[in-house]
Amino acid sequence: MEPAGRTRCSNPSWRARSATASGRPSIELAPTWSPAPIPAACCTWRPPASTCATPSSWSRRPSIWTEPAAAGARNGCPVDTGPVRLPLMRWSKLFIPTLRDAPGDAEAASHRLLVRGGFMRQLHAGHYSLLPLGLRVHDKVERIVREEMNAIGAQEFLLPAMHPASVWEQSGRWQLMGDEMFRLTDRKGADLALGMTHEEVIAGIATEVSSYRMLPQLWYQIQWKFRDEPRPKAGLLRVREFAMKDSYSFDIDEAGLDASFDLHHDAYVRIFERLSLPAIPVEASSGAMGGSDSIEFMVPSPAGEDDVVRCVACGYAANIERATSQLEPVADPAEAAALERFATPGVVTIAALAAFEGGAPADRQLxxxxxxxxxxxxxxVLRGDHQLNLQKLSDALGVAAIRPAEPEETEAALGAKPGSLGPVDVSGVRVVVDRALEGRTNMVTGANADGFHLRGVSIERDVQVDLWADLREVSAGEACPNCGRPLEIVRCIEAGHIFKLGRKYTEAMGVTVLDEDGKTRVPIMGSYGIGIGRGVAAIAETFHDDNGLMWPVAVAPYEVVITVVNVKDEASTAAAQALYDELRAAHVDVLLDDRNARAGVKFADAELIGIPFRITIGPRTLGDGEVELTPRRTGDTTVVAIEAIAAEVTALVADAR
RNA sequence: CGGGCUGUGGCGCAGUUUGGUUAGCGCGUCGGUCUGGGGGACCGAAGGUCGGAGGUUCAAAUCCUCUCAGCCCGACCA
Known part of the structure; x- marks a missing residue:
C-alpha cells in the first residue's frame, strides 16, 4: 500500500526509473549515481506563492548561507534547484523537533530516543508518524533490504493492502486469523481485510505460472501491513501498521525450496551485517503458519519479546519455543512399586507434596x-519441577489456539480440582507427556480426587500416553544439547523470520505447473519476512548511549554533521559553506548545523540524533586552518587541517557504508 | 481479555486526599538586548474546552456515575 501522505507521481518515465515500492522517489545517496533530469513540473514540489508564508525576518535578514546550485530563494523560501537535486540539508530549515524530555510513558530506549530526537511521533497506540529524520533512516534500511533481495534475483511487486475476504476464505485464514486481522465492510456490504501478510495474494498471481520452466520464482514486496495487535508497545517494536519486506519463493520441489531458502538465509545474514545488527539465526517454531525449517534472526535486547537459548561454547541457538537441553538423570527407586492411593488433605502444590510425609521431591512428581x-x-504431563512451554504443546498437537482450562472445565473432565490431578486412568482427555519422563518409575501424582494422590506411578505401565512430545521449557544453566556446556537465555527482538511454507497456499489458491513429464505439480513455497520499522528500532536499541542515538553510517539519517560553533563568525561560516559544498559534491550525506544557537545546544542535538561524524568548525582552531572531527561512537576529537577534512571524512564514510 | 497506573498549554510535571480568587512551575516557542566551544542571562509576550459526557453543589481540575484514550505487567501474537 502506498502510505498516506507520500508524494504521488504519475509521470511514467520517472516512475519507471526510480520509483520505489511505495511510489516515492528514494533518497539518492549512492556516491556513483546522479539522477537524470526530472521534469520540473512532476516530482519537485514547490510551495505556491500564496502558501509560502514568508516571515518578515527572512527578507530583513537575508541568509548568510547559500546553496551551491541554487538559483536563489523563491518567494523567500529557499529551494534547491540545479542539475543535481539533493535534498536541503541545512538544519536551520529542516523540521527536526528534538525534545529535552521524552514522553513520560515511553520506556524502551529506542522509543524514547526516536521521539526525543525528532524521528517520529505517536498518532495513537501502535501507529506512528515518521518525521523526516525517521523516514530517512527507514528509507536506508529499506534500501539495504531491497538491494540484497535484488542481489539474489528476487523481483519486487506492489500489492494491494486491502483484500477481499474471498482470498482469505480460500486459504482458510479468514477464520483462522481471528481478531488479529483488521476487517471492514464496503458500501455494498462486502467483507474486506487489511492485509497482514500476502501469501494469498501472491499465490493468486502465481496461478499464472504454468510451467516448471518458469520456476523458481522469488517475489517480494516492501509494504504496509496491518495487524490488530492486542498490545502494541515499545514504540516501533510492536505496532499495528508497519512496513515489512515479505518475500515468497516458488519451486518445483523440495530441493528447489532448499536452495531458495538458503539464498534467503545468506541474504539475511548480509542484510543484518550491513545494518550492523548482531542478529543470531535461531531455530524457531513456525507457529500457526505450519511448515518446517523455521529460522528467526534475533537481535539481543532487553526491549525484545522473545527468549533465545544459546550456547556460547558451540553456537547452538534456538527460540525457547523450540530449544532443548540435556538433563541430569534422576534416580528412581529400582523396584517398581505398586500403584497406591494415599490421602493428602490440603496438599495442592508441588512444593507442598514435596514436603508432605510420604510425598516425593519435585523431580519425582508428575x-x-x-x-x-x-x-x-x-x-x-511434565516433571514436577519443569515448566510447560505452551508453544511447544501447540506445535506438538498441531493446533491453532490453546489456553489453560478453567477450573470448572478441569473438574468436569477429570473429577478433581487443579492440585489433585494426574494422568492415571483418565478418559476423554488426550494425554501428552513430556519426553523427559520416558522410563520414569515410582513417581507421585494427583489421583484425580480432591485430597488424594498416587504413589508408585510408572509412566509406561500406568499412564495411557497418547503422545510423547518435548513440552518442557529450558532454563538457563542447563546443559547444551550439542556440547553439554551451560546454556544461557537471551532476550531478543525478532528482526527477521524465514521458513519453508510447503504447499498450503499454492494448493489453496490452485497453483499448478506442468513438469518435464507433462504432469501437473503443485509448487512449494517459502516465506521470508523482515520488519523495516522494527529494524530501525532494533538498531536504535543496539546503538545508543546516555546522550542519544549512535547510528551506523549505513542507516544514519545524515552521515556527517558540520557544527558551526558560532554562525556570527564569518570565517567559520565561509569555511563551513565551502566544506558543505565539497561534501555534497562528493555525495556525502552532510547536515549543516547553521542554526543561530549556542554551541552546547548544537553538540547535544548532534549527539541526540546520532550522526556518526561531527565536524566542528569554530574560531578556536580555524585560525590555524584546522577543524575538529569527532566520531559519535568514541567521542574522541582529533584536529584535522581544513584542506584535508573533506577527503578524510569522505573516505571514512565510504568505508563504513 | 485480567491486573495496575495515568490523562492539566508543544514536552515534563504540581495542584485532586480536605470543592472556594484570575489553574501554577520547569523546559520549549515568539519578540528584544546582552552573549557565543557543552542545553547561557535578562526583559517582554503568546499559548490551557484541566480527555469526554452527565450529575451533585451557591461554587468542580478537585466529589459521584458513565465513557474514551494512553502506558506498564500478564494472557495473546508469522
Whole structure:
C-alpha cells in the first residue's frame, strides 16, 4: 500500500526509473549515481506563492548561507534547484523537533530516543508518524533490504493492502486469523481485510505460472501491513501498521525450496551485517503458519519479546519455543512399586507434596496441566519441577489456539480440582507427556480426587500416553544439547523470520505447473519476512548511549554533521559553506548545523540524533586552518587541517557504508 | 481479555486526599538586548474546552456515575 501522505507521481518515465515500492522517489545517496533530469513540473514540489508564508525576518535578514546550485530563494523560501537535486540539508530549515524530555510513558530506549530526537511521533497506540529524520533512516534500511533481495534475483511487486475476504476464505485464514486481522465492510456490504501478510495474494498471481520452466520464482514486496495487535508497545517494536519486506519463493520441489531458502538465509545474514545488527539465526517454531525449517534472526535486547537459548561454547541457538537441553538423570527407586492411593488433605502444590510425609521431591512428581486446544481437552504431563512451554504443546498437537482450562472445565473432565490431578486412568482427555519422563518409575501424582494422590506411578505401565512430545521449557544453566556446556537465555527482538511454507497456499489458491513429464505439480513455497520499522528500532536499541542515538553510517539519517560553533563568525561560516559544498559534491550525506544557537545546544542535538561524524568548525582552531572531527561512537576529537577534512571524512564514510 | 497506573498549554510535571480568587512551575516557542566551544542571562509576550459526557453543589481540575484514550505487567501474537 502506498502510505498516506507520500508524494504521488504519475509521470511514467520517472516512475519507471526510480520509483520505489511505495511510489516515492528514494533518497539518492549512492556516491556513483546522479539522477537524470526530472521534469520540473512532476516530482519537485514547490510551495505556491500564496502558501509560502514568508516571515518578515527572512527578507530583513537575508541568509548568510547559500546553496551551491541554487538559483536563489523563491518567494523567500529557499529551494534547491540545479542539475543535481539533493535534498536541503541545512538544519536551520529542516523540521527536526528534538525534545529535552521524552514522553513520560515511553520506556524502551529506542522509543524514547526516536521521539526525543525528532524521528517520529505517536498518532495513537501502535501507529506512528515518521518525521523526516525517521523516514530517512527507514528509507536506508529499506534500501539495504531491497538491494540484497535484488542481489539474489528476487523481483519486487506492489500489492494491494486491502483484500477481499474471498482470498482469505480460500486459504482458510479468514477464520483462522481471528481478531488479529483488521476487517471492514464496503458500501455494498462486502467483507474486506487489511492485509497482514500476502501469501494469498501472491499465490493468486502465481496461478499464472504454468510451467516448471518458469520456476523458481522469488517475489517480494516492501509494504504496509496491518495487524490488530492486542498490545502494541515499545514504540516501533510492536505496532499495528508497519512496513515489512515479505518475500515468497516458488519451486518445483523440495530441493528447489532448499536452495531458495538458503539464498534467503545468506541474504539475511548480509542484510543484518550491513545494518550492523548482531542478529543470531535461531531455530524457531513456525507457529500457526505450519511448515518446517523455521529460522528467526534475533537481535539481543532487553526491549525484545522473545527468549533465545544459546550456547556460547558451540553456537547452538534456538527460540525457547523450540530449544532443548540435556538433563541430569534422576534416580528412581529400582523396584517398581505398586500403584497406591494415599490421602493428602490440603496438599495442592508441588512444593507442598514435596514436603508432605510420604510425598516425593519435585523431580519425582508428575505435573498435569489441563489445556483446551482448539476446543479439545488435553492434559500436558511434565516433571514436577519443569515448566510447560505452551508453544511447544501447540506445535506438538498441531493446533491453532490453546489456553489453560478453567477450573470448572478441569473438574468436569477429570473429577478433581487443579492440585489433585494426574494422568492415571483418565478418559476423554488426550494425554501428552513430556519426553523427559520416558522410563520414569515410582513417581507421585494427583489421583484425580480432591485430597488424594498416587504413589508408585510408572509412566509406561500406568499412564495411557497418547503422545510423547518435548513440552518442557529450558532454563538457563542447563546443559547444551550439542556440547553439554551451560546454556544461557537471551532476550531478543525478532528482526527477521524465514521458513519453508510447503504447499498450503499454492494448493489453496490452485497453483499448478506442468513438469518435464507433462504432469501437473503443485509448487512449494517459502516465506521470508523482515520488519523495516522494527529494524530501525532494533538498531536504535543496539546503538545508543546516555546522550542519544549512535547510528551506523549505513542507516544514519545524515552521515556527517558540520557544527558551526558560532554562525556570527564569518570565517567559520565561509569555511563551513565551502566544506558543505565539497561534501555534497562528493555525495556525502552532510547536515549543516547553521542554526543561530549556542554551541552546547548544537553538540547535544548532534549527539541526540546520532550522526556518526561531527565536524566542528569554530574560531578556536580555524585560525590555524584546522577543524575538529569527532566520531559519535568514541567521542574522541582529533584536529584535522581544513584542506584535508573533506577527503578524510569522505573516505571514512565510504568505508563504513 | 485480567491486573495496575495515568490523562492539566508543544514536552515534563504540581495542584485532586480536605470543592472556594484570575489553574501554577520547569523546559520549549515568539519578540528584544546582552552573549557565543557543552542545553547561557535578562526583559517582554503568546499559548490551557484541566480527555469526554452527565450529575451533585451557591461554587468542580478537585466529589459521584458513565465513557474514551494512553502506558506498564500478564494472557495473546508469522
Amino acid at each position: 505435573k498435569s496441566l489441563i489445556m483446551v486446544a482448539d476446543g479439545e481437552m488435553v492434559a500436558a
